[in-house]
Amino acid sequence: MKAIILSIGDELVSGQALDTNSADLARRLGELGVAAVEHRTVGDDRRAIAAALTAAAAAADVVLVTGGLGPTADDLTRQALADAMGAELVLDRERLAESEAVFRGRGRTMQPANRIQAMVPAGATSMPNPLGTAPGIAARLGRADVYVLPGVPHEMQRMFDECIAPRLVGQGAVVHRRVHCFGKGESDIAAGIAELMERGRNPAVGTTASAGMITVRVAARGASRQEAQDLAERTVAEVRRRLGNLAVGLDEQTMPAAVGHLLRQAEATLATAESCTGGLIGELITSVAGSSDYYLGGVVAYGNDAKCDLLAVPEGLIRQHGAVSESVAAAMAEGCRKRFGADWAVSVTGIAGPSGGSEDKPVGLVYIGLAGAAGTQVHRHILPVTRDIVRLRAALTALDHLRLALMGQEA
Amino acid sequence: MKAIILSIGDELVSGQALDTNSADLARRLGELGVAAVEHRTVGDDRRAIAAALTAAAAAADVVLVTGGLGPTADDLTRQALADAMGAELVLDRERLAESEAVFRGRGRTMQPANRIQAMVPAGATSMPNPLGTAPGIAARLGRADVYVLPGVPHEMQRMFDECIAPRLVGQGAVVHRRVHCFGKGESDIAAGIAELMERGRNPAVGTTASAGMITVRVAARGASRQEAQDLAERTVAEVRRRLGNLAVGLDEQTMPAAVGHLLRQAEATLATAESCTGGLIGELITSVAGSSDYYLGGVVAYGNDAKCDLLAVPEGLIRQHGAVSESVAAAMAEGCRKRFGADWAVSVTGIAGPSGGSEDKPVGLVYIGLAGAAGTQVHRHILPVTRDIVRLRAALTALDHLRLALMGQEA
Numbered sequence: 001m002k003a004i005i006l007s008i009g010d011e012l013v014s015g016q017a018l019d020t021n022s023a024d025l026a027r028r029l030g031e032l033g034v035a036a037v038e039h040r041t042v043g044d045d046r047r048a049i050a051a052a053l054t055a056a057a058a059a060a061d062v063v064l065v066t067g068g069l070g071p072t073a074d075d076l077t078r079q080a081l082a083d084a085m086g087a088e089l090v091l092d093r094e095r096l097a098e099s100e101a102v103f104r105g106r107g108r109t110m111q112p113a114n115r116i117q118a119m120v121p122a123g124a125t126s127m128p129n130p131l132g133t134a135p136g137i138a139a140r141l142g143r144a145d146v147y148v149l150p151g152v153p154h155e156m157q158r159m160f161d162e163c164i165a166p167r168l169v170g171q172g173a174v175v176h177r178r179v180h181c182f183g184k185g186e187s188d189i190a191a192g193i194a195e196l197m198e199r200g201r202n203p204a205v206g207t208t209a210s211a212g213m214i215t216v217r218v219a220a221r222g223a224s225r226q227e228a229q230d231l232a233e234r235t236v237a238e239v240r241r242r243l244g245n246l247a248v249g250l251d252e253q254t255m256p257a258a259v260g261h262l263l264r265q266a267e268a269t270l271a272t273a274e275s276c277t278g279g280l281i282g283e284l285i286t287s288v289a290g291s292s293d294y295y296l297g298g299v300v301a302y303g304n305d306a307k308c309d310l311l312a313v314p315e316g317l318i319r320q321h322g323a324v325s326e327s328v329a330a331a332m333a334e335g336c337r338k339r340f341g342a343d344w345a346v347s348v349t350g351i352a353g354p355s356g357g358s359e360d361k362p363v364g365l366v367y368i369g370l371a372g373a374a375g376t377q378v379h380r381h382i383l384p385v386t387r388d389i390v391r392l393r394a395a396l397t398a399l400d401h402l403r404l405a406l407m408g409q410e411a
Numbered sequence: 412m413k414a415i416i417l418s419i420g421d422e423l424v425s426g427q428a429l430d431t432n433s434a435d436l437a438r439r440l441g442e443l444g445v446a447a448v449e450h451r452t453v454g455d456d457r458r459a460i461a462a463a464l465t466a467a468a469a470a471a472d473v474v475l476v477t478g479g480l481g482p483t484a485d486d487l488t489r490q491a492l493a494d495a496m497g498a499e500l501v502l503d504r505e506r507l508a509e510s511e512a513v514f515r516g517r518g519r520t521m522q523p524a525n526r527i528q529a530m531v532p533a534g535a536t537s538m539p540n541p542l543g544t545a546p547g548i549a550a551r552l553g554r555a556d557v558y559v560l561p562g563v564p565h566e567m568q569r570m571f572d573e574c575i576a577p578r579l580v581g582q583g584a585v586v587h588r589r590v591h592c593f594g595k596g597e598s599d600i601a602a603g604i605a606e607l608m609e610r611g612r613n614p615a616v617g618t619t620a621s622a623g624m625i626t627v628r629v630a631a632r633g634a635s636r637q638e639a640q641d642l643a644e645r646t647v648a649e650v651r652r653r654l655g656n657l658a659v660g661l662d663e664q665t666m667p668a669a670v671g672h673l674l675r676q677a678e679a680t681l682a683t684a685e686s687c688t689g690g691l692i693g694e695l696i697t698s699v700a701g702s703s704d705y706y707l708g709g710v711v712a713y714g715n716d717a718k719c720d721l722l723a724v725p726e727g728l729i730r731q732h733g734a735v736s737e738s739v740a741a742a743m744a745e746g747c748r749k750r751f752g753a754d755w756a757v758s759v760t761g762i763a764g765p766s767g768g769s770e771d772k773p774v775g776l777v778y779i780g781l782a783g784a785a786g787t788q789v790h791r792h793i794l795p796v797t798r799d800i801v802r803l804r805a806a807l808t809a810l811d812h813l814r815l816a817l818m819g820q821e822a
Contacts, residue, residue: 013447015437018429022452026426036424037459039452041433048448176427187522190483197484206421206455206485208428209563217422272690272711278697279683279690282711286689289765289798297717299710300683300693306708306751310721340717354700364517382518386542387700 001168003029004038004056006049008067008077009151013043021066021156028160030174033221033228034062044068049080057084057142062168064160067151069134071113077148078137082121085141089119092126095135102133127163131155136163173225175232179216179239180254181246182400189214192242196235203235212392213254216243245404256284256291259399262406263294263344270402271340272298273311273332273347275323276366280395281346296340301332311335324349326367326378333369334376344405345371346398350383352390366394370401377401412579414440415449415467417460419478419488420562424454432477432560432567439571442587442615442630443579445473455479460491468495468553473579475571478562480545482524488559493532495552500530503537506546513544538574542566547574584636586643590627590650591665592657593811600625603653607646614646623803624665627654656815666810667695667702673817674705674755681813682751683709684722684743684758686734687777691806692757707751712743722746722758735760737778737789744780745787755816756782757809761794763801777805781812788812 005025011017019041026036037060042048049068056063068077082089096118103110110133117134120126124139127147132155137148147164149156181189186209190197193216196205203220218235222228240247249258263270272281272295282298285291301307304323308315312335313328321327329349337345350366357363364383369376379401383393416436422428430452437447448471453459460479467474479488493500507529514521528545531537535550538558543566548559558575560567576585592600597620601608604627607616614631629646633639651658660669674681683692683706693709696702712718715734719726723746724739732738740760748756761777768774775794780787790812794804 012434013437013450014441015434015439015447018431018434019450020429023423023426023429026424028426030425036426037454037456038463039424039430039450041450043448045448052449174425176425185519185522187482187524191522191524194484204421207481207483208422209481217427219421219425219427274690274693276697277694278702278706279685279693279709279711282685282690282713283688283694283802286687286711286713286763287799287802289763291689292713295689295713297711297713297721298690299721300690300697300708302693302697302703302706302708310708310710310750339721352697352700384517388698391694391698 001034001062002060003034003036003062003064004040004060005036006052006056006063006065007039007041007151008044008049008065010043010074012041012067021151021153024153024157025064025066025160028165029064029168030176032165032168033173034168035174044074044076046076046080046083049077050083053081053084053141053146057144057146060144063141063144063146064164065146065148066156069117069136069148069150071111071117078116078119078121081124081137081139081141081146081148085121085123085139087121087123090122091115092118092120092135095126095128098128099133099135127159129155129159130162131158173222173228175220175222175225175228177218177232177236178251179218179236179243180248180250181214181216181243182248182255182396183246184214186214189216189243189246193239196239203231205235205239212389212396213248245407248400248403255396255399255403256288259403259406260285260288260291260294262403266406268343268406269294269296271296271336271342271345273336273345274298274300275302275307275332275349276352277348277391277395277398278302280391281348281398284395284399296342299336299339307332311339322361324351324361324365324367326380329367329369329378330376333371337371343373344402346402348394348398350390350394352387354387364390366390366397368394368398368401370405372405412445412473413471414445414447414473414475415451415471416447417463417467417474417476418450418452418562419455419460419476421454421485423452423478432562432564435564435568436475436477436571438617438619439576440475442617442628443576443585443632444615445579455485455487457487457491457494460488461494464492464495464552464557468555468557471555474552474555474557475575476557476559477567480528480547480559480561482522482528489527489530489532489548492535492548492550492552492557492559496532496534496550498532498534501533502526503529503531503546506537506539509539509546510544538570540566540570542569580632584633584639586631586633586636586639588629588643588647589662590629590647590654591659591661592625592627592654593659593666593807594657595625597625600627600654600657604650607649614642616646616650623800623807624659656818659811659814666807666814668699670810670814670817671696671699671702671705673814677817679754679817680705680707682707682747682753682756684747684756685709685711686713686718686743686760687763688759688802688806689713691802692759692809695806695810707753710747710750718743722750733772735762735772735776735778737791740778740780740789741787744782748782754784755813757813759805759809761801761805763798765798775801777801777808779805779809779812781816783816
């Protein structure tokens, strides 16, 4: 069973407002086993709306429409549906009475203009809107069931769940899962799960690169929610088995949450010592609610004085090896761990660029220190050479070394 | 001139991700006088993409496409465009060399799979992507000029402004300027420049709310680049005149760069003391290249011990007033300024939520301290109550207080 979602409004098509209804409805449909195959947005243009309705009704089993049901001159969805059906608009007295009651309830009298909201194309039925004055419309057009809903998100959501979802059930279910990965590029990750990503497979598996992480998306369809969940679970397990340590976390659990979870499990605390990342590691860690349970704090040691004064890095070490060096990274991590009395401390010192690079120390060179009870390790990386990406990759890489150490893996 | 915008991706059509590119492109097109009449989203389905391309190319003068240019099996936009054109994919050796260079620069070798990203349908031309590995494609299909861009927002925005916008205005030139604003909401900012924002004006003026800032976008069309620049410059000056201190910076100069510029002018140094923002202020400041000239570093005093040990906040103060209090914010800023020997220090302590709020100290309560040679000021704010937004707004507000202080304004 396939669905097409239409959203109507000049403010949407011109980009002055962002359409969130279509994605919301697509998710709700997916959970009922109905696959949204297309979203389409057109402006407040009666001919364009009618044409979009006709095309959608010829290509899908279900057409969901949001917007253009208001009482003003630029609300034309109702009329356009009548045009597409070749029908007249007729008054639904029951809805009119409801709308009048809503206005009375708000201590207002209904404007004549609002009467249009109680009209539906002959042959269609109107759907009550418990939260607003614009009722919805259910109609048959071409081979499709068409449902028109108001554009106000909470009204349309309630009406979908109460009036439309019940008519669509029995279509099975779709369950979406995400596996967040780090440590290799998108093409490398994809290569590791190539067969799972073949087109037409169920569950469908895809990858997305975003904010320095690679996410493997799993969408499983089943006759029941349970069946879809089991299918998704099996594929998620296979993805994790194949990707091993590259798989950081599931669903809401991105890098900072995964590290937090491991720290919590180990009842361990963390402190951070950042130079070129300037606070980004702390920002990522504390983006997780409850991180105060394991994160004590950190030092942004951007200048060399701060490295010496707050992290007890010996001045001679910086003079001898430079601030961006293995030994300074180690001293920063150890000084930070001692200073905060933390079980673990991570440090980052590097050259984010665009300037400051040299022959032997190029832009993108980053040393990451990790100090724990068992000792200190330092890793050297050459990261992509744009400032933002160096910093983000350095921060995530530091957290990834910690993650692997907490898992008892060789970082 | 009419445009249709296509976005490609299973994650979009299934509602797992929200398409912001289409609205963004519609706004940019509008600023050039090109009306977006339809947005359409389809999944990673070669036939569906080809059909959508063919239909769009028959109905519009310009078709903009985002997504599906990656190296993996579910990236099919390139192949679908070739199908719609009835053409073969051919290798663009220049782009291949560029992509290989990008990978080398990152110290990685390019996977064979990435070669596909350097291929274009015969008869089409590829467009350089200065920020990523997926080049764009420009082609003629039906009556339309088709431009395919990667789905990564900052990549596609840059490519639109640099490669596509100039082609949409024929021989003439389009100059884009941005005025970054902070301190009032989007509708208040817009109200202050209402006439400038009237439709059909040149330069076209629009507003965008993003990452806690309001950006006024100015797009000037002229017969020559010089003419467009002059037009843009005059409007930018008028926007700044009307918005006064709300205008933070121009173009690349967002809040951190504007503050950095002022610190540099004053030959002053800065240190930061962050609690609920967890390092975000330091991260924002150090996102600007060369910030080591004025930023000494900071302390992420997430736990109370860190506040006392590293920032010399008296334990009694925390016991008496709580960690989230005016007096602790002041002590954090003063302790930080002393500790780093900085001219200025900003401090933030607050309740980011979702838990930890109370009757008299709700989630969103933030105290911002600002210590300078002339003394210390503390500002109390109640910020929007979602964790991410509280943190971002708190960080930007702290920087804005510093900005106004550096300008000798009442913060």
